[in-house]
Amino acid sequence: MATFFEQLINGLTIGSFYALVALGYSMVYGVMKLINFAHGDLFALGSYLGYTLLVASSSWVTVHFGLWGGMAVAMLFAFIGIGLAGVLMERIAYRPVYPAGRLSLVVSALGMSIFLQNAVMAIWGSRPQAYPAAVVPSTRFSLLGLPVTSLQVVILLLSFTLMLLIWFIVEKTTFGAAIRATALDRSTATLMGIDVRVVIFFIFALGPALGGIAGVMNGMYYRAISFNMGWTYGLKAFTATILGGIGNIPGAMIGGLLLGLMESLFAGYVSGAWKDVFVFVILIAVLLWRPTGLLGEKTAEKV
């Protein structure tokens, strides 16, 4: 039984990474109807930004702010940096092709993904980099008899806080109502006096910025980062959003967590080699049964 709970925690940790990346995916899709393929690569870029800040001038940040402080600063840095990158990406790669239709947008997103991945490789090199042990908090302790690290607990708490925060902004605030209105019908929203450009700006800043934070957490948790890591996480997050219902915020969270749990339970109890096969069979089954995803009912508003 202890093993079961251990696998549960393993699954929740990886699921919270998927969920955070999926959240950004889903927000952008909800408003823009655009599958932003470059989202995973922005996540990877966030990882590298955090890494660069933490190793800069012999870990100055960690030395001055302490382990947790350094981590917070690195996350803030990646949050702002990737938020800016997201906005810039919208300006350069997406806005000019809006009139050309959705297909051109998707192609532009693919191009952006390739560009970002190669830019990271050109700047930081093709060999994997590692967050040095000295900047990562890693106190081990036992929680209800389960071996966990302090970092793991913080990551889980922080992920859930961020998810709740986004949910709150979108569902409970006036600005959230504007986002939902834009997602439902852009031209009507404009007629109602909503500044759609501000909504799009916000979506392209916040979605990727969440991915940036997830990137830093991911780098700290696993230590190793590589230029092509965005691809795997992008794909898994995309799967999570489809599973939960694309464009639906609680759907992205549940899809991400569920994906992580399924992966770790299947790998733990059946076979690691067949894990991905299993996950995608489940995905297909869900889509056959509910083509709009688990929470993708008509009653749920798409954001």
Add this chain to the structure above:
Amino acid sequence: MRKTVSVLLVCMLAAVLFLSGCAKKTGDTGPIQIALQAPITGDYAYEGQMAKQSVEVAAELINKAGGVLGRQIEITVVDDGSNPKDSAIAAQKAVSMKVVAVIGSYGSSVTEPAIDIYEKNKMVAVGYGCTALRLTVDKQRTYFFRTCGRDDAQGLFFAKYAVETMKAKRIAIMHDNSTFAKGVAEEAKKALQPYLDAKQTEIVYYDAITPGEKDFSAAVTKLRNTTPDVWYFTGYYPEGGLVIRQARDAGLTCPFIGGNAAINDDFVKIAGLDVAAGALMTQEPLVTDVTTTIAGQFRDLYQQKFSTIPSSPWPVYAADALYAIVGAIGKANSTDADAIATAMHTNMTGVEGVTGPTLFTSQGDRKDVPYKMYEVAADGKLVVYKP
């Protein structure tokens, strides 16, 4: 640029053809011509240069000891530029030079097109850094041999070491679903079969992780619960570094053994020195760690000529290839390709290379390829494991 090179090559080829037609033909007297096909330029240029130096050193040692059949050895180098296209050109060049035999090459995909050309022209070719099974398995080639091990020889070495030296009762094997890693893992499993039948050991875990992922916690939790005595990981270093750290975090303490793609500087960086130190690895020995008499002479002369020694295992296999060819010429008492090939297949007892005896199977693979257990030392360097 490319065009100029091609034109030059064609001119050179023509010149060589002309020369070999009238003057340079290997007859019954004069030095015996042996070609080395190696990546002198291109991606593996570093390996190719070391192979050239190694073969030169071996040739000098052989010639000092009187050569073979009373004749000296002469080495000609043909460059395959580390790519399959130039490899075919290089092979044509060696064929037109009518050399007695060829050493080469490094890299399986580069060697492959050349082998077909040598085979068609009935010329003995001995590969030194091409380890893919497909080069020999079910190919029925008469003139191709290799002095390096096959990807599966490693699995065999692991099986023997784990059961007979480490006395492991519970063995875990993990691969990453890639052709190479899965191949080594399957061969290790196959090699363990006799021990399994004799109830000397059991395989408690056999599964794969997915390359490119970062979280292997589910796999290592499962692995830990099987309480293995030893854990063999046949994949590559990026996952190797992650998986060993996560396993240690999950409380798995048994010895970690990596395949020859699992451990390098990046492995140590990713895992962190505290975790990486003590990790073991099955690998072809470096020449510094070979104890034969020839290896001693080889090291001394290499050091004297180039003030260094080869930093990878492969160049030494090129030297081994020369020893094997020369030995076979001696046994066959002839420089005829068929006689040499027959001798290499059947009559190599007593022929020694730098890394030991050079015996071949009927497919042309080397028998009993030496492997060694290496260990990540406390400072992160790879050293021969001394239990």
